[in-house]
Amino acid sequence: MKTVKSSFRFKGGVHPDYNKELARDKAIELLPLPAELVISMSQHLGAPAKCIVKPGDFVTRGQLIGEKNGFISVCVRASSSGKVKAVEKRPGPAGGKADAVILDTTAQPPEAPESPVASTGEGPVLPPLDWKAATREELLKRVEEAGICGMGGAGFPTAVKLNPPPGKRCEYLVLNGAECEPYLTADFRVMLERADRIRVGIEIMRKILGQCAVRVAVEANKPEAIAALEKALADIEGNVEIVVLPVLYPQGSEKHQIFATVGRVVPEPPALPIDVGCVVENVGTVAAIADAVEKGEPLLSRVTTVSGDAVAEPKNVLAPCGTKYADLVAFCGGEKEPPAKVISGGTMMGFAVPTMEIATTKTTSGLLLLSRRRVFQYGSGPCINCGRCLRACPMNLNPAEISKAVEADDIQAAEKEYHVMDCIECGACSFGCPSYRTITQMCRRAKNSIRARIAAEKAKAAAAAKEAK
Amino acid sequence: MATAILIIAGIGLVAAAALAVADRYLSVREDPRIGMVTAALPGANCGGCGFAGCDGYARALVAGTAPNGACAAGGAACAEAVAKILGVEATATERxxxxxxxxxxxxxxxxxxxxxxxxxxxxxxxxxxxxxxxxxxxxxxxxxxxxxxxxxxxxxxxxxxxxxxxxxxxxxxxxxxxxxxxxxxxxxxxxxxxxxxxxxxxxxxxxxxxxxxxxxxxxxxxxxxxxxxxxxxxxxxxxxxxxxxxxxxxxxxxxxxxxxxxxxxxxxx
Structure with missing residues (x-):
């Protein structure tokens, strides 16, 4: 094991105010169980899970409440025992509504003798596995049944990622501990406090993926995390390196991480990191895998950073998935002043949310309450051709031209000439725009309409094929 | 002078012959009703009927593959006019x-x-x-x-x-x-x-x-x-x-x- 400096720097990137000092020294605190949990069936990327409980049911902690529904999907387990109050559509942080199980955690288990004894939080949910003795299939199955998805933000099903299609081999396992989003310190605290779990996770993942080199990527502004990882990984066998990345946003982007650690470039979509022999996992996910295997603990809770200048005591909270934002903020001493903006996630890529009734998911890395002083209200101005967004774009795109094409409703030009589908929506273009143009939003609009068009074409082709039959 | 007239006349003759041949062998006979139906349609080219503009709908009407009355913009009056041209019945549709x-x-x-x-x-x-x-x-x-x-x-x-x-x-x-x-x-x-x-x-x-x-x-x-x-x-x-x-x-x-x-x-x- 050795620590090296990254020798590749990607083009572009920006330096936002990190504001990590608000929560970086706060140890992870366990949230007391909220009285009500709202557990969404769509906490991951891909098809939402199929809800298998109905109102009135009593569920135990860790019980399967949502079945995996398709290949790119993840199962959902109850974050706590309790009585199902309702199953209804609830809005998620990004706005889309999905089925959610509303759980009353104060309910007492039914006294029926024939029902299995309700465990109220104690004891393992799944039988612990000895990862040294377990087979690859057993481990992979465990990752799948523990409901683990990428905890960095996108929520890609981990079991799918760890099972590369035939013919593709993972050469590099990259652990993403960059956490380049401002304010967020959840991954930092996990690396600091749970470095030993990350080590176990690495061993398990190496067993699943076959022998591969491991690169743990950490930004240089987290020396304590690097030290903790160095200590935990000191005597690990095999090719393991901690790569210290320069502080630059969006260093935590999967593609840029691969470039910074291994020097490989992921081709444009639909290519995936596995096409260049890499698998990238967030450090939180790796720790969750270790818990799922060694302790039999499914992914039921995660560390969320509650920060911002409008929250009384910024904290890193270990909260069950499905905790309402209002409960999280209440645990952190409530609001210091009325927030002007509440963001689920980081300030660069997170979603502004309209209500505190939204609940956390497996991917909620942060909840930021920003006061009026930190929120700048603006209108989108005309492009002055300064080229700052071109310099900032880490994907080598031309955001200025994309935004102008979208303004002119010329989605085709944005797609064919300016390759808007390569955009990772990191927000670096809007961040530096002196004309306050909502460039990222325009890219997103173009991508949404292109995706809608492709979906419509597919549906049409499917209907035509059906008719031909 | 005379040479010039001859050359021009010659070119004219050759071109006329080519055009005559093309008219005989390459011509595409278009149903004259298409033009009439197009004229009867409102010409908004809105696409509401599901065809590419009024011309597309007119062609489909003449070919008998589209129901008369799908033009929302023209309404009943338009459907009647089309019915007269094509000799079909207007399916009464409300605006x-x-x-x-x-x-x-x-x-x-x-x-x-x-x-x-x-x-x-x-x-x-x-x-x-x-x-x-x-x-x-x-x-x-x-x-x-x-x-x-x-x-x-x-x-x-x-x-x-x-x-x-x-x-x-x-x-x-x-x-x-x-x-x-x-x-x-x-x-x-x-x-x-x-x-x-x-x-x-x-x-x-x-x-x-x-x-x-x-x-x-x-x-x-x-x-x-x-x-x-x-x-x-x-x-x-x-x-x-x-x-x-x-x-x-x-x-x-x-x-x-x-x-x-x-x-x-x-x-x-």
Whole structure:
């Protein structure tokens, strides 16, 4: 094991105010169980899970409440025992509504003798596995049944990622501990406090993926995390390196991480990191895998950073998935002043949310309450051709031209000439725009309409094929 | 001089011969009725019939692959004219116009956030579902007005309204609306339910002062369930446009005030 400096720097990137000092020294605190949990069936990327409980049911902690529904999907387990109050559509942080199980955690288990004894939080949910003795299939199955998805933000099903299609081999396992989003310190605290779990996770993942080199990527502004990882990984066998990345946003982007650690470039979509022999996992996910295997603990809770200048005591909270934002903020001493903006996630890529009734998911890395002083209200101005967004774009795109094409409703030009589908929506273009143009939003609009068009074409082709039959 | 005349005349002769041959062997005989039908159609090229412009529809009509009467813009008069040309019967279709099923103005429907992104409903809807408390309601950023070929849609007080006199029923706004709350309704229908929120009454009341609560009073006032003037979806009343109610008092008596008598004319031009 050795620590090296990254020798590749990607083009572009920006330096936002990190504001990590608000929560970086706060140890992870366990949230007391909220009285009500709202557990969404769509906490991951891909098809939402199929809800298998109905109102009135009593569920135990860790019980399967949502079945995996398709290949790119993840199962959902109850974050706590309790009585199902309702199953209804609830809005998620990004706005889309999905089925959610509303759980009353104060309910007492039914006294029926024939029902299995309700465990109220104690004891393992799944039988612990000895990862040294377990087979690859057993481990992979465990990752799948523990409901683990990428905890960095996108929520890609981990079991799918760890099972590369035939013919593709993972050469590099990259652990993403960059956490380049401002304010967020959840991954930092996990690396600091749970470095030993990350080590176990690495061993398990190496067993699943076959022998591969491991690169743990950490930004240089987290020396304590690097030290903790160095200590935990000191005597690990095999090719393991901690790569210290320069502080630059969006260093935590999967593609840029691969470039910074291994020097490989992921081709444009639909290519995936596995096409260049890499698998990238967030450090939180790796720790969750270790818990799922060694302790039999499914992914039921995660560390969320509650920060911002409008929250009384910024904290890193270990909260069950499905905790309402209002409960999280209440645990952190409530609001210091009325927030002007509440963001689920980081300030660069997170979603502004309209209500505190939204609940956390497996991917909620942060909840930021920003006061009026930190929120700048603006209108989108005309492009002055300064080229700052071109310099900032880490994907080598031309955001200025994309935004102008979208303004002119010329989605085709944005797609064919300016390759808007390569955009990772990191927000670096809007961040530096002196004309306050909502460039990222325009890219997103173009991508949404292109995706809608492709979906419509597919549906049409499917209907035509059906008719031909 | 003479040589020049001869050369020009020669070229003329050769070209004439080539044209004559081309006319004989390469000509494409077009049904003259296509031109006549195209002329009879309104020429709006709105695409509401499902074909690429009026010419495309005319070709389909002459070929007999499209029903006469699919032109919403032309209406019955147009269908009759086409029927005369083609010698077929006009399928009587009523003129249909777009209706925005929401009446939650800025003062009635609460807004949960300040949206200051791009002024487009599709973008706003992709940002936390939009800034309106009611996730079903009209966002009022004009995605429908932007695609309307006739300028029949105006945005006023955070709400889109269709001017019935200008609407040609092409249905472009129906496709553009991210909330799917625009519907093509018969132009003769006068009583409408201007709400698309199927949630329970208290949930609707929380976000909008003029949302349908599904109290069934409109159904009772229009002759009960047997009369069949209304269809209920969840806690939302819908006008059965196959059999629309005619009594305008029904709308006036709606306790939620989400029904309207012909809202199209509220914003004139």
């Amino acid at each position: 249909r116009v777009a209706l925005v099923k929401c009446c939650g103005t800025r003062s009635e429907a609460i807004r949960v956030g300040d949206y200051n992104g791009i002024c487009d409903c599709n973008v706003a809807a992709a940002t936390a579902g939009g800034d309106k408390g009611c996730t079903y309601g009209c966002l009022g950023y004009g995605a429908c007005a932007n695609v309307c070929p006739k300028g029949a849609i105006t945005i006023a007080d955070g709400l889109a309204k269709v001017d019935k006199r200008l609407c040609i029923g092409c249905g472009k706004c129906v496709k553009a609306c991210p909330k799917h709350i625009i519907e093509l309704v018969p132009a003769s229908a006068t009583v409408h339910v201007l709400c698309a929120n199927p949630d329970k009454g208290p949930a609707v009341r929380k976000v909008c002062g003029v949302g349908c609560m599904g109290c069934h009073l409109c159904e009772k006032n229009s002759g009960g369930k047997e009369a069949g003037h209304f269809i209920f979806q969840g806690f939302l009343a819908k006008v059965n446009y196959e059999n629309p109610p005619t009594d305008e008092q029904v709308a006036a008596k709606c306790p939620a005030k989400c029904m309207s008598v012909d809202p199209h004319f509220e914003t004139g031009h």
